[in-house]
Amino acid sequence: MGYRIGVILGDGIGPEIVREARKALDAVCAKYGHHFEYEELLLGGASIDVHGVPLTEETVAAAKGCDAVLMGSIGGDAKTSPWYQLPPERRPEAGLLGIRKALNLFANLRPAYLYDELRAACPLRDDISAAGFDMLIMRELTGGLYFGARKTEEVDGVCVATDTLSYSETEIRRIAKRAFDIAMKRRKKVCSVDKANVLDSSRLWRQVVEEVAKDYPEVALSHMYVDNCAMQLVMNPAQFDVILTENMFGDILSDEASMVTGSIGMLSSASLNETKFGLYEPSHGSAPDIAGQDKANPIATILSAAMLLRYSLDLDEEANALEAAVRQILKEGYRTGDIMSEGCTQVGTREMGDLIAARIME
Ligand code: IPM
Ligand code: MG
Numbered sequence: 001m002g003y004r005i006g007v008i009l010g011d012g013i014g015p016e017i018v019r020e021a022r023k024a025l026d027a028v029c030a031k032y033g034h035h036f037e038y039e040e041l042l043l044g045g046a047s048i049d050v051h052g053v054p055l056t057e058e059t060v061a062a063a064k065g066c067d068a069v070l071m072g073s074i075g076g077d078a079k080t081s082p083w084y085q086l087p088p089e090r091r092p093e094a095g096l097l098g099i100r101k102a103l104n105l106f107a108n109l110r111p112a113y114l115y116d117e118l119r120a121a122c123p124l125r126d127d128i129s130a131a132g133f134d135m136l137i138m139r140e141l142t143g144g145l146y147f148g149a150r151k152t153e154e155v156d157g158v159c160v161a162t163d164t165l166s167y168s169e170t171e172i173r174r175i176a177k178r179a180f181d182i183a184m185k186r187r188k189k190v191c192s193v194d195k196a197n198v199l200d201s202s203r204l205w206r207q208v209v210e211e212v213a214k215d216y217p218e219v220a221l222s223h224m225y226v227d228n229c230a231m232q233l234v235m236n237p238a239q240f241d242v243i244l245t246e247n248m249f250g251d252i253l254s255d256e257a258s259m260v261t262g263s264i265g266m267l268s269s270a271s272l273n274e275t276k277f278g279l280y281e282p283s284h285g286s287a288p289d290i291a292g293q294d295k296a297n298p299i300a301t302i303l304s305a306a307m308l309l310r311y312s313l314d315l316d317e318e319a320n321a322l323e324a325a326v327r328q329i330l331k332e333g334y335r336t337g338d339i340m341s342e343g344c345t346q347v348g349t350r351e352m353g354d355l356i357a358a359r360i361m362e
Helices: 014-032 045-051 059-066 090-100 116-121 169-184 199-215 228-235 249-258 299-311 317-331 350-362
Strands: 001-012 035-040 067-071 106-113 134-140 149-154 158-162 189-194 220-225 240-245 271-272 277-280
Touching: 001 014, 001 045, 001 059, 014 035, 014 067, 014 299, 014 317, 014 350, 035 090, 035 199, 045 090, 067 299, 106 189, 106 249, 116 199, 134 169, 149 169, 158 277, 169 189, 189 199, 189 249, 199 220, 220 228, 228 240, 228 249, 240 249, 249 271, 271 299, 277 299, 299 317, 299 350, 317 350
Parallel strands: 001 035, 001 067, 067 277, 134 240, 189 220, 189 240
Antiparallel strands: 106 134, 106 271, 149 158, 271 277
């Protein structure tokens, strides 16, 4: 079948990791007889360089015309890049937040899974990593502190900066439903993470999640404070199935969860709205320090492409094949520098992509 896929190369390592993910998608097309038409879209620093702004109407409209969008990463070195001389609303990150909001991508799925093969790269104690883990962080993506009113002003001669954290029950309900729906297809456990001992927004969060849970009697719901969750993730990650949480907590916990898988270079993500459409990107940043050096791990982006196949195109078999190819390459001992361990073969970005594409074709 034919599909239209938007491609945002982005900044830093973005172009090279997307190039490898496209190789994997092209291999899927060749093997299963699909046809993908790619349309390149500008976002972040790459858009600033051309249009002076990190996101244009043109990019939003083009993305809406696609079945799904695959993205690399955006942003540069905040100390040296001229993009960070611009006011905050015109910097690369504002483009990413803008497209998430414009496309109503409220549900951010970030799976963190410990591959047997990567146990040596896992920074946790052996007795903890031995239990393995397989969790999915369901992060709310279009509300909370990221999108609340903010200002910096002078009050009585003192500079004061304010950010607002607010959630409506509608926003909480729709993300909670997503978490429970996905838990039904997994191990039927949802751990909702909040700070209900301090925050009003968390108290409402907890109440609405409890209400939604009534429609899912098979799913075991638990609640956890975010500080405790940060600790549990390194103490006993095996306890988690679906972690449901708000935007900022999800940002922080997903970096932590990704690192315990061995490297942030392994964590894929899908950002979905109420339709089949989704934006797929690795959870990591643009790593400008290693950009263009063939060092970046393309696996998070390749696994994001697998999520694209599964969630936006309903191509489950193809998604499974792609994920199996990644696992196979890890089994064969190929590693990029970030996940390298003794006895393995170190490869660059390009070779890792070639190897995975070749295994898909087998
Ligand atoms: C992420 C990133 C973004 C976020 C940044 C780049 C704005 O850290 O996708 O996790 O905070 O959401
Ligand atoms: Mg983040």
